[in-house]
Amino acid sequence: MQEYLVGGAIRDKILGVATDTTEKDYVVVDSSPEEMQSLGFRQVGKEFPVFLHPHSKEEYALARLERKVGKGYKGFEFDTSKSVTLEQDLSRRDLTINAIAQNKDGSGDYIDPFGGLEDIKEKKLRHVSEAFAEDPVRILRTARFASRFNHLGFTIDSRTLDLMKMMVSSGEVDALTPERVFKEITLSMNSESPSTFFEVLVETGAYQRLFPMLEMSPDENFKYLDQQNLTTEVTFALWLYNQTSSNIGLLCEHLKCPKDMQHIAELVSIWHKFASDFLAYESEEILNFYLKTDGLRRQKRFDLILNSFENLNIDISMIDQLKIQLNSIKISDLKNINIAQELTEERLSVISRFINSAK
Numbered sequence: 571m572q573e574y575l576v577g578g579a580i581r582d583k584i585l586g587v588a589t590d591t592t593e594k595d596y597v598v599v600d601s602s603p604e605e606m607q608s609l610g611f612r613q614v615g616k617e618f619p620v621f622l623h624p625h626s627k628e629e630y631a632l633a634r635l636e637r638k639v640g641k642g643y644k645g646f647e648f649d650t651s652k653s654v655t656l657e658q659d660l661s662r663r664d665l666t667i668n669a670i671a672q673n674k675d676g677s678g679d680y681i682d683p684f685g686g687l688e689d690i691k692e693k694k695l696r697h698v699s700e701a702f703a704e705d706p707v708r709i710l711r712t713a714r715f716a717s718r719f720n721h722l723g724f725t726i727d728s729r730t731l732d733l734m735k736m737m738v739s740s741g742e743v744d745a746l747t748p749e750r751v752f753k754e755i756t757l758s759m760n761s762e763s764p765s766t767f768f769e770v771l772v773e774t775g776a777y778q779r780l781f782p783m784l785e786m787s788p789d790e791n792f793k794y795l796d797q798q799n800l801t802t803e804v805t806f807a808l809w810l811y812n813q814t815s816s817n818i819g820l821l822c823e824h825l826k827c828p829k830d831m832q833h834i835a836e837l838v839s840i841w842h843k844f845a846s847d848f849l850a851y852e853s854e855e856i857l858n859f860y861l862k863t864d865g866l867r868r869q870k871r872f873d874l875i876l877n878s879f880e881n882l883n884i885d886i887s888m889i890d891q892l893k894i895q896l897n898s899i900k901i902s903d904l905k906n907i908n909i910a911q912e913l914t915e916e917r918l919s920v921i922s923r924f925i926n927s928a929k
Contacts (some may be wrong), residue, residue, distance in 0.1 A: 571601035573630065573674040574656060577663070580670045580680070584690055584723070596630040596674060599656050606630070619650055633659035637699075657683045664708045665689075665715065665730075666696050693719075696727040703733050710754035713770035719904045720763035726770065738775040751780055752825040760806040765792035768809070783820040784813055798883050803831050807838040807878040815839050834871060837863050838878040845879045848888055849928055853921040856892070857914070866896055892924050 577595035582588070603619045610624035619632045634648040635658055656671060663669040666686035672674070672678060680687060680858040684698050695715055702708055712734065716726055726734075726819065737743055753837060758767035771777035778786065794808045806827075810818050822832035844859060850857075859865070865872040872893070876886045896917055904912040 571605065572599045572656075573597070574599065574671040574681070575667050575674050575676065576660065576671040580634040581667050581686075581690070582673055583676075584670070584680075584687070585719075587722075594628055596628060597633050597656065597659055597671065598630050599633045599654070599659070600652050601632060603632070603650075606632070607659055627916060634662070635659070636662050656681065660684065661699055662701060663698055664705070664711055666698055667715075669698050693723045693848060694727050695719075695724055695730060697730045697733060700733075702730070703737050703740075703742065706737060706744075706746045707750060707754075709734050709737055709743060709771075709774060709776050710746070710751065712733075713767045713774075713776075714754055714761065716759045717758045717765070717769050718769035719762045720760040720761075720766045728738065731774065734770075734774040734776070738779055743776050743779050746780065748825045752827060755806075755825075756802055759795070759800075759802050759809075760795075763906060764805055764809075768792045768795075781821060783817050783824070785808075785817065787812075794881060800881065801874060801877075803834050803874050804878050806831055807835040807874075808881060810835045811838050811842055811878070811882060813839055829873065834878070837875055841875075842879055842882055842884065845886065846882075846884045849925055853918045853925065856921050856925075857917055860893065860896065863894055888928060892921065895920050895924060904921065 574597045575594060576597050579589055579594045598621075603613060603621075606619070606621045607613065611621035611630060612623050612624070613619055614629075620668040621630045622628070623630060633654040633656060634647040635654055637647045637649070660671060660681075660683060664685045666689045668686070669682075669684045671681040685696075689696050692764055695712055697708075703865040712730065714728060716724060755767075758764050759769065762890075768777060771780065772786075772790065792809070794811075795805050800808070811822070813821075818832065818836050818839055821827075822835075841859060841863060844855075848856070863872060865875070876889060879889075880886050899913070899916050899920065901909065901913070904916065906912075
């Protein structure tokens with residue numbers, strides 16, 4: 571048996587960038603499940619044999635060929651017999667830059683049967699073979715690699731882009747599961763250029779198919795997403811800030827988003843226009859804003875909402891200052907006859923004085 575390191579770890583080493591995963595992708599040639607188990611590897615793959623190393627717990631997959639038998643990325647039959655070669659295994663991968671191998675220990679020449687090294691030099695994302703079109707996840711992955719390596723100048727090869735468009739028009743894209751779509755969205759939001767991910771989906775027609783509940787204007791702009799040091803929650807909210815809360819609810823129900831992520835996006839959508847003209851409102855409306863966003867109790871979440879506003883070029887300084895004053899009200903200083911009413915009146919008084927002093 572021979573063991574090879576393939577895929578992302580090789581690609582990122584050549585590019586000289588930090589890898590986007592702690593996992594390494596190992597392929598084993600000329601072996602069998604029985605031999606792997608006899609060496610102490612534990613089988614974990616159900617659809618095809620994947621094994622955990624007895625000590626490092628890293629994943630090792632038997633070299634395999636695949637044949638399309640149904641729709642979607644689960645519609646494959648696999649051949650993992652000893653006769654499958656490394657080149658045959660690499661031929662089923664998505665992009666040439668991910669189809670480069672090397673000896674397991676990182677020694678020796680690169681094994682590059684499909685021109686991945688040249689494509690790295692040319693900064694090109696190109697499909698390995700026409701089999702690319704058989705797996706709809708590759709639309710999302712290619713869009714994500716385009717976003718991750720946008721700052722390095724990588725672009726998608728025109729023939730690969732045509733294949734992606736064909737996968738949309740043929741309906742192959744409809745086989746993507748909501749969970750996988752959400753996973754790729756969140757991964758892209760941690761890339762250098764999340765906007766590129768969505769722009770590629772728009773260009774291929776996949777955006778409209780994957781997110782039919784979202785409204786999209788002809789001049790849709792995703793550039794707000796590319797600001798530095800944003801959390802995933804803030805990037806997600808910036809993606810959807812121009813949508814209605816109803817549309818956001820439908821999207822998150824479909825994608826099975828975390829509830830807190832959904833609520834932050836909905837609140838940013840509802841309140842960003844209010845926040846942009848904060849001091850123009852009456853005291854009662856401003857208090858309602860803090861109460862509806864739970865800004866006086868859920869500090870950490872409210873900070874994410876304010877960070878979203880700030881990245882929409884909204885001045886949040888007054889909102890933040892007034893929040894501090896409202897939180898400084900001491901319940902012990904009230905008369906304690908009708909706490910709820912007294913607290914509301916005191917808050918309105920604080921807001922009124924703040925507005926007057928700010929004008």
